[in-house]
Amino acid sequence: MPSIVKPLIPLAPLARNDLGLTIRDYEGAMSTLCAGCGHDSITAAITHALWELSTPPHMIAKLSGIGCSSKTPTYFVRGAHGFNSAHGRMAAIATGAAAANRELTYIGVSGDGDSLSIGLGHLAHAIRRAVKMVYIIENNGVYGLTKGQLSASADVGTRPKKGETNVVAPIDPILLGLSLGATFLARSFSGDKEQLIPILKAAVAHNGLALIDVISPCVTFNDHEGSTKSYRFMREHEVKEVVADFIPEREEISARLSGGGRRSVTMHDGSVITFRSVPEGYDPTDRMAVEAYVREHQSAGEVVTGLLYLDETKPSMHQVNHTPPSALNRLTFDTVCPGSAALAELMADFR
Amino acid sequence: MTIDVTPQVRVNDFAIKLANVNGTGSASANGLIMQAIFRMGIPVSGKNLFPSNIQGLPTWYEIRVNAQGHTARATEYDLMVAMNGQTYRDDIEAVRSGGYVLYDSSWPLDADLARDDVTFLGAPYASMCLEAFAKPRERILMKNIAYAGSIVALLGIDLELVRGLLAETFSRNPALRDSNELALRLGYDYTTANVACPLPFRVAPMDATTDSILIDGNTATALGALWAGATVSGWYPITPATGVMDNFTKLCATYRRHTEPASEPGGEPTVVNDYAIIQAEDEIAAIGIVLGAGWSGARSFTSTSGPGISLMNELLGLAYYTEIPAVIVDVQRTGPSTGMPTRTQQADLMLCAYASHGDTRHILTFPANPAECFEFMVRSFDLAEHFQTPVMMLSDLDIGMNDWVVPAFTWDDNFVPDRGPVLSNEDLAQMKEFFRYSNPNADFVTARTVPGSAEKGAYFIRGSGHDKLGHYTEDPDKYLEVVDRLKRKHAAAAAHVPAPIIETRPGAEVGLITLGSCDLAVREAVDLLGQAGIAADYLRVRGFPFADAVADFVRAHPHTFVIEQNRDAQLRSMISIETGLPILSMRPILAYGGFPLSAEHVVTAVREELEN
Ligand SMILES: Cc1ncc(C[n+]2csc(CCOP(=O)(O)OP(=O)(O)O)c2C)c(N)n1
Ligand code: SF4
Ligand SMILES: [Mg+2]
Numbered sequence: 001m002p003s004i005v006k007p008l009i010p011l012a013p014l015a016r017n018d019l020g021l022t023i024r025d026y027e028g029a030m031s032t033l034c035a036g037c038g039h040d041s042i043t044a045a046i047t048h049a050l051w052e053l054s055t056p057p058h059m060i061a062k063l064s065g066i067g068c069s070s071k072t073p074t075y076f077v078r079g080a081h082g083f084n085s086a087h088g089r090m091a092a093i094a095t096g097a098a099a100a101n102r103e104l105t106y107i108g109v110s111g112d113g114d115s116l117s118i119g120l121g122h123l124a125h126a127i128r129r130a131v132k133m134v135y136i137i138e139n140n141g142v143y144g145l146t147k148g149q150l151s152a153s154a155d156v157g158t159r160p161k162k163g164e165t166n167v168v169a170p171i172d173p174i175l176l177g178l179s180l181g182a183t184f185l186a187r188s189f190s191g192d193k194e195q196l197i198p199i200l201k202a203a204v205a206h207n208g209l210a211l212i213d214v215i216s217p218c219v220t221f222n223d224h225e226g227s228t229k230s231y232r233f234m235r236e237h238e239v240k241e242v243v244a245d246f247i248p249e250r251e252e253i254s255a256r257l258s259g260g261g262r263r264s265v266t267m268h269d270g271s272v273i274t275f276r277s278v279p280e281g282y283d284p285t286d287r288m289a290v291e292a293y294v295r296e297h298q299s300a301g302e303v304v305t306g307l308l309y310l311d312e313t314k315p316s317m318h319q320v321n322h323t324p325p326s327a328l329n330r331l332t333f334d335t336v337c338p339g340s341a342a343l344a345e346l347m348a349d350f351r
Numbered sequence: 352m353t354i355d356v357t358p359q360v361r362v363n364d365f366a367i368k369l370a371n372v373n374g375t376g377s378a379s380a381n382g383l384i385m386q387a388i389f390r391m392g393i394p395v396s397g398k399n400l401f402p403s404n405i406q407g408l409p410t411w412y413e414i415r416v417n418a419q420g421h422t423a424r425a426t427e428y429d430l431m432v433a434m435n436g437q438t439y440r441d442d443i444e445a446v447r448s449g450g451y452v453l454y455d456s457s458w459p460l461d462a463d464l465a466r467d468d469v470t471f472l473g474a475p476y477a478s479m480c481l482e483a484f485a486k487p488r489e490r491i492l493m494k495n496i497a498y499a500g501s502i503v504a505l506l507g508i509d510l511e512l513v514r515g516l517l518a519e520t521f522s523r524n525p526a527l528r529d530s531n532e533l534a535l536r537l538g539y540d541y542t543t544a545n546v547a548c549p550l551p552f553r554v555a556p557m558d559a560t561t562d563s564i565l566i567d568g569n570t571a572t573a574l575g576a577l578w579a580g581a582t583v584s585g586w587y588p589i590t591p592a593t594g595v596m597d598n599f600t601k602l603c604a605t606y607r608r609h610t611e612p613a614s615e616p617g618g619e620p621t622v623v624n625d626y627a628i629i630q631a632e633d634e635i636a637a638i639g640i641v642l643g644a645g646w647s648g649a650r651s652f653t654s655t656s657g658p659g660i661s662l663m664n665e666l667l668g669l670a671y672y673t674e675i676p677a678v679i680v681d682v683q684r685t686g687p688s689t690g691m692p693t694r695t696q697q698a699d700l701m702l703c704a705y706a707s708h709g710d711t712r713h714i715l716t717f718p719a720n721p722a723e724c725f726e727f728m729v730r731s732f733d734l735a736e737h738f739q740t741p742v743m744m745l746s747d748l749d750i751g752m753n754d755w756v757v758p759a760f761t762w763d764d765n766f767v768p769d770r771g772p773v774l775s776n777e778d779l780a781q782m783k784e785f786f787r788y789s790n791p792n793a794d795f796v797t798a799r800t801v802p803g804s805a806e807k808g809a810y811f812i813r814g815s816g817h818d819k820l821g822h823y824t825e826d827p828d829k830y831l832e833v834v835d836r837l838k839r840k841h842a843a844a845a846a847h848v849p850a851p852i853i854e855t856r857p858g859a860e861v862g863l864i865t866l867g868s869c870d871l872a873v874r875e876a877v878d879l880l881g882q883a884g885i886a887a888d889y890l891r892v893r894g895f896p897f898a899d900a901v902a903d904f905v906r907a908h909p910h911t912f913v914i915e916q917n918r919d920a921q922l923r924s925m926i927s928i929e930t931g932l933p934i935l936s937m938r939p940i941l942a943y944g945g946f947p948l949s950a951e952h953v954v955t956a957v958r959e960e961l962e963n
Contacts, residue, residue: 058806066814074811081802082811083646085639086669092585092636096643096651097802099583099627104803122639125632322608322624328582329649329801331625333768336580338606340762343578347759350564351390 018054018250026051028075038190038216038231039069039138045193046107046136047076049200053248055105061097062107065090065119068145069111069138069216080107088119091126091135095317098131101327102318105204106133112153113143116171120152123173127180130208132316134200137173137211138190140218141229148221159226172298173213174308178291184210185290185309189234190217192305195243199307202246207268208316215303228303239297241279242306247272265310273310284310363393363418365552366425367502369432370442371495374406377434380495381412382754384502387513388416389565389756392557396422396871398753398947403590403693409438416554422756423872424947429552430505432498434476439464451550453501455494472546474501479537484530493534500538507549509556510539564759568750569594569654571721571760572680575728576652577602578762581678583651585631585640587659590692591748592682595654600628634659638666638679645676646812648773648801650732652678657686657699660706660743667741668707669814671837674788674799676735676771678728679743682751685945694945695748697867698917703743704895704925710834714742714844715895719870720750722757723893727849729766736771738844739796747916749868749947772798776805785810787821788833794847795840841896848894851901859886861957862908864901864937866892866922868947869914875950880957887957892922902930905937910961914940914953 014022026047031040050060057079064070066087073082081104085093094108115123115137126135141154150160153173158166177185184206188196196214203210215234217223223230228237249270263275265285275284283289290309297304324331371377378399385397395416402408415425427447433439433454439461443452448468454460456473465471476494484490503513514532521528542548572595576584586596607625614621627644631637637653644651655663660681670677683699685691703715714734716727727744735742772792779785779800787810788797797819800808810821818829819836854877861880865873870891880887890904905911905926913923920939927934940956942948 058809059803061802079806079809081800081804081809083643084811084813084815085642086665086814089635089639089666092631092639093643093646095629095636096583096585096640096645097647098643099629099640100644100647100649100651101801101803121632122636125636129629317627321627321629322622323627324623324625327647327803328625328627329644329647331582333580336582336607336625337578337762337766340764342606343574343760343762346574347564350566350570350759 017051019056021051021054023047023051025057025079026077028073028078031072031075033068033071034220036219037068038140038218039072040075041190041193042136042138042196042214042216043072043075045196045200048193049197049204050077052197053201053204055204059104060107061104062109063090063094063097064109065111065114066145067111067114067143068218069109070114072138073107073109088114088117089122090114091119091122091131094133095126095129095131098133098317099321099323100329102132102323103327106131108133108135110135110137111144112137112139112141112151116152116173120171124176124180127177127182127209127211130183130314130316130320132207132318133209134203135209135211137213138216139173139213139229140216140222141227142218142222144218144221148218153229155228158228161221161224173211174294175291177211178287178309182211182309183208183311183314186211186307187213187215187303187305189215189238189305191231191234195240195305198244198246201248202244202267202271202273202307205246205248205267205269205271207312208314234303237302239302239304240306241277242275242282242284242304242308243277244307245274245276247274265312267312273307275307284308359551361552362555363416363557365429366413366415366427367430367432368428368442368445369412369414370435370438371410371412372435372437373402373404373408373410375495376492377410377412377495380499381414383496383499383513383516384508385414385754386516386565387503387508388414388554389560389563390512390516391509391554392560393554394418394420394422394559394756396753396755398424398749400946401693403691409435418557418559420559421871421875421878421950423875424949426949426951430550432502434494434498443469451505453498453505472501472505472542474498474538474541474545476538479541480534483533483537489530493530496531496534497538500535501542503535504539504542504548505546505550507553507555560756562759563756565754565756566721567594567752567754568718568721568724568746569682569752570598571724572654572728572744572746572751573598573602574760575725576678577606579650579729579732580768581650581652581732582626583629583640583644583649584653585629585637585651586653587631587634587637587655589656589659591684591752592654592656592659592680594751595680595682596628603628634662635666638663638677641677641679642666642670642675645670645735646802650678650736652680652732654680654682656682656684657702658689660699660702664707667713668709668711670741671707671711671713672814673812674739674797675741676739677741678731678735679741680728681743681745683745683747685943691945693748695868695947696916696943696945697745697747697869698921698943699745700915700917700921700925703745710838712838712841712896714738714740714841714848716742716744716849717866717893717895718744718746718750719867719891719893720757721755722760724750725760730849733769734844734847737769737796737847738794738840739771739799740840745867747868772796774798774800774804774808776808779805779807782807786819788817788819791836794843795836845896845898848896851893851898852889852891853900853904854889856881856886856888859888860909861885861887861961862890862904862911863887863914863953863957864890864892864904864911864922864926865914869916872948872950873914873953876953876957879950879954883958885957885961895925897926897929901926902932905930905932911937912940912957912960913937914948916942916948918943
């Protein structure tokens with residue numbers, strides 16, 4: 001993963017966020033992925049979302065497993081603290097980091113191989129534990145980095161570039177999340193920044209694990225006829241009926257008023273998500289209804305995208321564990337070591 | 352063996368074994384006996400030889416009393432408390448000639464079990480309890496306290512002291528206290544009425560345990576973690592390590608939980624835990640959690656046994672190469688595979704020392720008893736942060752799950768933890784640029800930052816090849832620069848791990864090297880060999896990498912033996928690998944059947960080898 005420094009091309013003055021930082025300040029090293037790889041578009045969306053949110057770069061921890069997708073944290077927010085870990089283990093490491101320091105924004109980036117095969121157990125348990133983090137699966141239906149083997153998200157009937165047509169059932173992270181009690185589930189398409197950026201911003205504000213499954217075509221190994229993770233397939237089969245806007249906590253309260261047919265959900269930090277359009281009878285807080293809707297479209301060969309499910313009422317790992325409001329790693333030794341008198345007293349119990 | 356016809360009185364020097372059925376409540380009765388002897392000021396050990404089963408299989412408990420403190424496992428029993436019909440035959444056979452068997456005479460013993468060189472002492476515990484207690488469960492449980500009453504009489508244990516212990520234990524439940532008291536009296540009175548008490552081997556008060564405690568290694572380890580300031584742990588249940596986290600959880604609830612007043616008037620006060628204990632989905636996640644927290648600057652640890660270490664291998668290599676502190680407790684049990692989960696061994700030495708693919712080597716500490724579990728746990732956290740690397744503390748089932756008499760733990764309030772080189776934002780402000788793996792200190796450690804530090808301190812951890820700047824590399828020289836420093840860093844730890852304990856005798860040509868829970872048996876063997884005219888020196892390794900003294904010790908002795916509890920002589924191999932000494936310059940003495948080592952095993956092996 002060479003870290004090539006991006007050339008800084010002088011341009012017209014760039015817009016600044018609340019911290020006075022430009023989008024450049026949220027970029028990272030130059031990508032070394034294949035030209036046209038969906039993952040690079042997701043990197044751009046993450047860069048944008050964090051810039052728009054004005055999250056201080058040093059208060060961001062970006063973690064990943066192993067894969068082309070997992071290389072991407074080097075390509076955004078160079079001033080953030082990064083951890084490119086081992087294949088499939090990102091969720092476990094993020095859990096420990098979040099436990100030790102709840103003050104940071106955790107952005108986890110993974111692939112469909114990383115999350116749905118080798119790391120499936122950790123993903124499932126991070127969801128159950130409600131680790132406060134954004135968990136992005138850059139889903140291309142293949143193992144890009146090991147050259148195109150089908151992954152567990154490949155649909156039945158998918159034809160790989162080499163080898164046999166897939167006949168085994170796929171694992172759908174959204175349906176999985178629904179069954180595990182996930183509280184924030186979204187699906188998007190790497191080619192749709194307009195949809196992805198608000199979802200990412202809402203995910204950062206979510207009080208728990210926000211899982212975003214982003215269909216992200218692998219131009220080298222899975223963008224051909226017969227793939228259900230190609231640019232063409234997504235353009236032809238994407239259903240974008242669930243449209244949500246994210247309004248950060250700082251913005252005008254008037255924006256929270258939602259008109260007829262709209263529905264708003266206030267996030268833990270006071271931000272608001274407004275569902276601008278949802279299909280008839282769709283309730284993004286009703287687990288059963290969401291599952292039925294996703295399944296129905298799936299059987300029609302369609303891919304539903306958008307912020308599909310949201311539950312802002314559940315406690316996160318920190319609330320469940322009653323950890324202090326500030327980071328555990330900042331507790332002083334005096335606070336955590338009971339000292340000599342307490343030990344001497346305790347010794348009497350062992351007589 | 353000759354029959355002992357004129358029994359000599361032996362005070363504070365005997366061993367008894369109790370045979371029970373698992374899950375019938377015998378553990379508390381057996382523990383009561385041991386605790387009573389301890390409270391009488393006499394050195395004592397209790398070893399639980401239990402099955403991997405919840406109820407029904409045979410289980411044994413061995414108590415050894417020895418005024419000199421030789422309380423390693425005994426192989427000869429003066430008294431067998433045979434309470435398990437399934438194992439009568441073997442149990443009766445195990446008593447030394449001239450010894451005694453205590454059994455439940457509610458049922459007659461088969462005639463073919465009789466031995467004329469031992470004395471059978473029967474007492475009708477089941478019948479007495481049937482009569483004295485109404486509830487079926489109580490009738491079963493109280494049989495145990497009833498035989499304990501007999502043992503109190505037979506060994507001359509202070510009855511009032513035992514009554515006091517029962518009163519302490521059941522201070523909140525007078526009904527249960529009364530039942531226990533009654534059962535104790537049933538056994539005690541029956542035996543005093545029918546047997547000339549005490550037996551020729553017996554206890555007499557001493558003052559050898561005044562400043563001691565009775566504690567198991569897992570509890571001591573948890574105490575060490577708490578006092579060392581650990582705030583995050585990830586773990587997955589496994590025998591014999593579970594007790595570490597069970598105890599850590601309990602201790603945290605006592606010492607690290609406080610209630611904050613309501614933030615607004617009329618609101619609820621909130622509970623705040625200054626810790627996070629996460630029961631993980633497997634050991635891979637457990638070590639992942641520890642690394643995430645260690646990277647973040649929290650003291651974090653996990654506890655497991657061999658199978659868990661196997662699973663953790665990949666991430667241990669990641670932590671080694673990316674230089675993340677972590678403490679891992681391995682309470683060893685027998686392998687390979689699931690092995691015998693309730694039996695002890697020291698067979699994870701090489702697994703831990705060189706865990707993970709590629710060139711990896713780790714820092715290890717080897718406690719010998721619960722006191723060292725407490726001490727080394729604190730040391731392990733310091734080592735992990737000083738050297739920014741995983742440190743594994745290798746306890747074992749014998750240390751972890753048995754109660755040991757050890758000096759009471761103390762704490763120095765002036766203790767300052769060694770957090771290693773961690774840059775603050777002020778430090779960063781003084782620097783032109785920060786590079787993660789540059790500017791090593793005298794121990795070859797480079798300063799780190801933790802997530803959340805100022806942007807200048809941000810860097811990208813990667814398990815892939817990186818140079819001293821922390822950047823990705825595939826360049827051989829830049830790669831070598833980092834991995835060679837890691838090797839030197841590991842070597843530098845030799846001066847920081849707990850130093851070996853060395854005890855010499857004038858003119859000794861025999862040198863005994865050992866580690867961990869072999870300690871007591873080997874020390875006793877040194878005494879026994881001395882009595883037989885063989886002077887032996889003693890060295891106990893307490894950390895890895897090894898101090899130079901280990902190699903010097905081998906060179907100084909024409910006959911060096913390495914005594915350990917595994918089949919493949921792993922410690923011997925490691926000494927040879929690390930020092931370059933020929934492997935044949937050391938002879939192995941091995942015990943790996945799953946039971947703790949005895950002095951007799953060592954003495955026999957040394958003598959046989961010397962005679963050859
Ligand atoms: C333990 C382990 N096994 C196998 C590999 C090899 N490997 C690297 S990336 C990868 C698959 C990545 O697939 P995915 O997560 O979908 O990422 P993508 O490259 O498609 O973005 C595999 C199998 C590894 N690094 N570690
Ligand atoms: S192989 Fe596929 S996933 Fe990997 S960088 Fe190339 S296009 Fe992207
Ligand atoms: Mg993939």
